[in-house]
Amino acid sequence: MLTWLSKIIFFKIVGWRFEGRWPKEIAKMVTIEVPHTSYWDFPIGILIRRILDVEIQWAGKASLFRFPFGILGRWMGGVPVVRSKRTNFVSALVDIYNKSDKMNICIAAEGTRGKVDKLKTGFYYIATGANVPIFMVKFDYKNRIVWMREPFYPTGDFEADMSIIDNYFAGTQGKYPSKSYKFPA
Numbered sequence: 001m002l003t004w005l006s007k008i009i010f011f012k013i014v015g016w017r018f019e020g021r022w023p024k025e026i027a028k029m030v031t032i033e034v035p036h037t038s039y040w041d042f043p044i045g046i047l048i049r050r051i052l053d054v055e056i057q058w059a060g061k062a063s064l065f066r067f068p069f070g071i072l073g074r075w076m077g078g079v080p081v082v083r084s085k086r087t088n089f090v091s092a093l094v095d096i097y098n099k100s101d102k103m104n105i106c107i108a109a110e111g112t113r114g115k116v117d118k119l120k121t122g123f124y125y126i127a128t129g130a131n132v133p134i135f136m137v138k139f140d141y142k143n144r145i146v147w148m149r150e151p152f153y154p155t156g157d158f159e160a161d162m163s164i165i166d167n168y169f170a171g172t173q174g175k176y177p178s179k180s181y182k183f184p185a
């Protein structure tokens with residue numbers, strides 16, 4: 001019932017579509033989503049998760065997990081991130097990946113809905129530390145397309161790998177174009 005309703009909302013009511021495919025055969029990966037300019041990115045992600053029938057955890061700022069909403073957030077796969085101080089969040093996630101048979105956490109690579117000039121790098125270090133691919137998803141609001149790229153296996157050459165990642169997301173328009181990520185040329 002929920003899958004059917006999610007499809008009606010996503011495809012018919014809001015008029016989105018998919019390009020690419022979700023690699024269900026890969027048990028462990030880090031998913032990154034760009035651009036993250038609006039609260040609407042979250043419900044779109046929840047619809048995608050339901051339509052594709054995939055288990056995806058998501059990282060969000062710790063304040064989203066306060067009572068009573070924290071119970072719902074964790075139930076929906078949320079993992080709180082404390083952003084106000086340095087934590088070992090990357091190391092903790094690498095340990096979870098290494099102990100799990102199946103794990104996929106989605107991270108908004110910009111780290112905020114505001115305008116940024118460069119992506120946060122935690123996702124990269126999680127993927128390299130856990131030896132898992134990075135799955136890149138972009139929400140193209142202008143054309144109402146959710147683009148899914150084939151999984152990217154980081155080489156360990158940070159600069160070269162980030163160039164590939166930046167180029168993939170270049171020019172993708174978020175819900176609020178002025179906040180969309182445009183990496184320095």
